[in-house]
Amino acid sequence: MSEKLKRILKRKAEIRAKLSANVEGTLELTEEDIKALNGELEDLNKEEETAVEEAEQEEQRRKAEEMTRAANGESTTINLRRIDRPGEKLEERESMDLSREERAKRGKALREKRAITVDNSKIVLAKHTAKGVNDTFNEVSTLIDLVTITPLEGGESYQRGYVKSYGEGGPTTNKKYKRVNTEYGYADINKQKITAYSEEPEEIKKLADADYHDKIVKGMSIAEKKKMSKSILIGDGSTGEFQGIFSNPTGDDVQFAIDKTKDLEITEIDDAILDEIVYSYGGEEDTVADACLILNKKDLKAFAKVRNADGKKAYKIVNHGNTGTIDDIPYVINSACGVLSGKDTAKDTYCMAYGSLSNYEVALFSPLEVKQSEDYKFEEGQIAHKGVVFAGGNVVAYNGFIRVKKATVAQEVSQQSNPSEEI
DSSP, rough: HOOOHHHHHHHHHHHHHHHHHHHHTOOOOOOOHHHHHHHHHHHHHHHHHHHHHHHHHHHHHHHHHHHHHTTTTTTOOEBBOOOOOTOOOBOOOOOOOHHHHHHHHHHHHHHHOOOOOOOOOOOOOOOOOOOOOOOSSSSSSSSHHHHHEETTTSSSHHHHHHEEEEEOOOOOBTOOOOOOOOOOEEEEEEEEEEEEEEEEEEEHOOOTOOOOHHHHHHHHHHHHHHHHHHHHHBBBHHHHTOOOOOOOSSSOOOSSSOOOOGGGGEEEEOTHHHHHHHSSSSOSSSOOOTTEEEOOOHHHHHHHOOOTTTTBSSSSSEEETTEEETTTTTEOOOTTOOTTTTOOOOOTTTEEEEEEGGGGGEEEOOOOOOHHHEEEEETTTTTEEEEEEEEEEEEOOOEEEHHHHHHOOOOHHHHHOOOOOOO
C-alpha cells in the first residue's frame, strides 16, 4: 500500500472518530466544524479513488512488462497481485513459475498474433456509499408552527379567558342606565404526555460517513410534531390529546369555544365555496384579514380543478409547499382533515376549518426530551430512543374558527334526484 493511500485512510479514520464522538456526546462540534469535516471527508474520498486507480495502473504496467519478458523467453516469475480497496490488506496471489515449454508456447502465440489467456480474474467494481441519507417528503404540517405557542415549563394546566360577546347600550329607563353585560368564557389547556419510541441497530451508529443515527434522533422530534399538528384538529381532549378544532366535547362543566351550530354543511367544492366560507366567518361588522384555510391536499387539488362557465380556472392557486394561497386567501395543508371532495367521505365529517391561527394556543409544559439507551436490548445490539414532551392545546377565542363538514355523500344526492332508481 502506497504512503499516500495510508495517509488518506488514516485521516479518514480520524474524521470518523470525531463525528462519532459528536453523535455520542463525548465531543461537541459546531455546525461549521461538522460541515468542514464532512467536506474534507468528501475530498479525501476523491483522493482515495485517484490513489487506488494510480496503484492499479502501476500494477498493470508491471504485470505487462513481466509478461512481455516471459513471451520473449526470459526467465521470470509473474507475481499477480491485486490492489486492495479501503479497509482491506494488500495481499499477494500465489506466484506462477512458468516452465520454459509454457513460455515458449505463449511467445509463439504472441508472435503469431493469436490471443492467449494470461489470467482469469473477476473485475471488481467499487461500491460507493453516498454521504448522508435522502429524506422523504414532508410529513409534518406547518400548522403546529403557525398557531400560538406559550412556554409554561413546570406547569400542570393553563386557562385562557376569552370574550363571547359584548352588551349594547340604550336609552335610560326610569332614570336608570341601560344594563349591559360582557359575557366571558374560558379554555382549559391541560398537560398531556406525548411520546415516541424507536430502535436502531448499533452498527448504524458506527457509520460516521452517513447520518443515519442523526436522522433517527431527528425522527423523534418529527414524530412528536406530527402528532401534535394533527391533534390541533382532531384531538378529543382525552389523555395524550389536545382539544382539537374539530372536537365537540360534552359535559355540564366543559366549555368549548366553538359553537357547533355555526358549522357550515357543504356538499362539494365549486366556484362559490370559498366566498361562502370567508364571509361566514367572524362577527357581523367585519371580515378577518389574517384568517387561514386548513384543508386536505386532495381538496386543494379539487379547488384547482374547478372551472368557470368559460372553461377557465375558477381559482388562482399559489403553492409554497405546505402552505400557499387560493385567490389570495392563505391555506395550510393538514392530512387530518377529511376530504370534502371525496365521494366516500361520510356525512358530517369535518373537512376544513377557517380562522385566525392565533386563536389556537399550544402550551408547552416541558421541552422535548430525547433519551438514548444501549442497555434495554444490549444482547440484541439495539439502541433505544424515546422522546417525550408535555404539552396541551385548545381553541382560545369564541368561534375562533368556522368548521366545514360534509353535507351529503354523492350517493345520497344521486338517489334523491332519481328516486325511481330505488325501485
